[in-house]
Amino acid sequence: xxxxxxxxxxxxxxxxxxxxxxxxxxxxxxxxxxxxxxxxxxxxxxxxxxxxxxxxxxxxxxxxxxxxxxxxxxxxxxxxxxxxxxxxxxxxxxxxxxxxxxxxxxxxxxxxxxxxxxxxxxxxxxxxxxxxxxxxxxxxxxxxxxxxxxxxxxxxxxxxxxxxxxxxxxxxxxxxxxxxxxxxxxxxxxxxxxxxxxxxxxxxxxxxxxxxxxxxxxxxxxxxxxxxxxxxxxxxxxxxxxxxxxxxxxxxxxxxxx
Amino acid sequence: xxxxxxxxxxxxxxxxxxxxxxxxxxxxxxxxxxxxxxxxxxxxxxxxxxxxxxxxxxxxxxxxxxxxxxxxxxxxxxxxxxxxxxxxxxxxxxxxxxxxxxxxxxxxxxxxxxxxxxxxxxxxxxxxxxxxxxxxxxxxxxxxxxxxxxxxxxxxxxxxxxxxxxxxxxxxxxxxxxxxxxxxxxxxxxxxxxxxxxxxxxxxxxxxxxxxxxxxxxxxxxxxxxxxxxxxxxxxxxxxxxxxxxxxxxxxxxxxxx
Numbered sequence: 292x293x294x295x296x297x298x299x300x301x302x303x304x305x306x307x308x309x310x311x312x313x314x315x316x317x318x319x320x321x322x323x324x325x326x327x328x329x330x331x332x333x334x335x336x337x338x339x340x341x342x343x344x345x346x347x348x349x350x351x352x353x354x355x356x357x358x359x360x361x362x363x364x365x366x367x368x369x370x371x372x373x374x375x376x377x378x379x380x381x382x383x384x385x386x387x388x389x390x391x392x393x394x395x396x397x398x399x400x401x402x403x404x405x406x407x408x409x410x411x412x413x414x415x416x417x418x419x420x421x422x423x424x425x426x427x428x429x430x431x432x433x434x435x436x437x438x439x440x441x442x443x444x445x446x447x448x449x450x451x452x453x454x455x456x457x458x459x460x461x462x463x464x465x466x467x468x469x470x471x472x473x474x475x476x477x478x479x480x481x482x483x484x485x486x487x488x489x490x491x492x493x494x495x496x497x498x499x500x501x502x503x504x505x506x507x508x509x510x511x512x513x514x515x516x517x518x519x520x521x522x523x524x525x526x527x528x529x530x531x532x533x534x535x536x537x538x539x540x541x542x543x544x545x546x547x548x549x
Numbered sequence: 550x551x552x553x554x555x556x557x558x559x560x561x562x563x564x565x566x567x568x569x570x571x572x573x574x575x576x577x578x579x580x581x582x583x584x585x586x587x588x589x590x591x592x593x594x595x596x597x598x599x600x601x602x603x604x605x606x607x608x609x610x611x612x613x614x615x616x617x618x619x620x621x622x623x624x625x626x627x628x629x630x631x632x633x634x635x636x637x638x639x640x641x642x643x644x645x646x647x648x649x650x651x652x653x654x655x656x657x658x659x660x661x662x663x664x665x666x667x668x669x670x671x672x673x674x675x676x677x678x679x680x681x682x683x684x685x686x687x688x689x690x691x692x693x694x695x696x697x698x699x700x701x702x703x704x705x706x707x708x709x710x711x712x713x714x715x716x717x718x719x720x721x722x723x724x725x726x727x728x729x730x731x732x733x734x735x736x737x738x739x740x741x742x743x744x745x746x747x748x749x750x751x752x753x754x755x756x757x758x759x760x761x762x763x764x765x766x767x768x769x770x771x772x773x774x775x776x777x778x779x780x781x782x783x784x785x786x787x788x789x790x791x792x793x794x795x796x797x798x799x800x801x802x803x804x805x806x807x
Contacts, residue, residue, distance in 0.1 A: 350614070441686070442700065535711065545723050
């Protein structure tokens with residue numbers, strides 16, 4: 292083990308020889324860490340936690356902490372993580388509860404992006420990707436090769452099937468079909484000019500009037516984007532900001548939200 | 550230079566004379582910090598990261614780590630941050646992959662609130678505000694004076710135009726028009742009394758029954774709020790909790806969600 296002098300590694304922790312432990316991280320007494328795993332500065336691994344080989348644990352990750360479950364009474368419970376996982380910054384992985392399976396389990400080759408939360412008694416398979424801030428409640432099962440989009444939330448006891456894709460911002464309160472693309476719709480609306488900020492930033496009344504009118508042509512008329520741009524040209528707005536608006540739209544790669 | 554004794558700073562890191570670095574900060578070899586920048590505490594900065602002048606970096610920030618991109622091969626890519634920015638707690642800013650210009654860039658006088666995430670290859674201009682939890686995927690461009698609301702999530706390669714305002718909780722996968730107010734609708738519904746919560750917290754059955762009746766008047770009758778309050782008065786409910794409910798509605802500044 293190669294531990295930074297400021298790392299706090301309990302003498303009874305079982306840390307394999309070629310594990311790196313970064314500055315100010317903490318490895319508690321009942322932790323086992325397998326070969327080749329890297330624990331970066333300020334990460335915390337506590338509880339009865341077993342971590343396998345070649346994992347990367349990024350700064351500020353918190354592994355093995357006590358659950359949010361108010362039924363948890365300090366009972367003996369475990370966290371088990373396999374091999375080749377990437378656990379990014381601010382990820383929280385909580386141990387199991389006695390009323391559950393007493394263990395929270397994560398398999399191999401998984402990527403947990405920043406801010407992901409794995410609650411008590413969850414069970415993750417292999418080759419899963421969870422994008423930023425995807426959040427699991429307790430007892431959730433995620434099967435192999437699933438993708439959980441950013442800012443998703445999965446209700447307790449739900450399952451995500453193998454090879455499924457859950458689009459960002461989805462709150463899943465039922466099981467997600469394997470092999471499916473499942474997503475919450477993400478409607479977006481344009482509500483005219485950003486008047487308050489434009490005034491605050493010192494744009495003139497005429498600028499704001501012109502922008503309002505241009506945006507109305509774009510979003511409230513029956514015209515499609517191309518026709519709206521033509522109509523804007525025809526109106527010959529004075530404001531240079533309208534030119535900027537038109538420029539932005541003309542150079543859009545993904546299309547604009549309307 | 551004002552460096553706390555517990556800060557761990559690589560001898561080859563380049564810190565300007567008036568930089569302050571607080572306790573338990575970790576700063577890597579290829580990091581530059583400009584005049585007047587303050588790193589308050591517990592922050593980790595690594596990679597080829599150049600940070601300008603007079604920035605204020607709050608505790609538990611992570612800057613310069615590898616992108617969350619499975620294509621990344623460990624190349625020496627960069628993060629560049631300008632002057633006068635405020636980075637709040639738990640902000641994460643990742644270095645680029647080699648696509649594009651190989652840099653993640655943030656301009657000047659931006660406010661990134663707590664939990665904001667800036668992914669690889671993003672480009673932020675100046676005077677931007679990103680509220681709590683706002684998250685950018687890779688290669689996103691945010692233009693000057695834009696506001697990104699709390700917990701927004703933006704798909705890779707999208708742009709947010711200058712002076713644009715993106716409302717909270719918007720999931721975005723197209724460009725956001727400059728100068729516009731764009732937002733996802735945020736419907737909210739009231740589904741009656743919090744019966745289970747009230748039982749668990751020991752409210753007597755009679756109180757719960759009266760509250761349910763009061764809620765029915767508020768939500769399920771054809772009455773507007775004022776009429777509903779009159780009808781509740783007229784019913785002469787005994788429960789003090791109904792009085793609390795009524796008082797709350799009467800003193801509402803913003804109106805109540807119904």
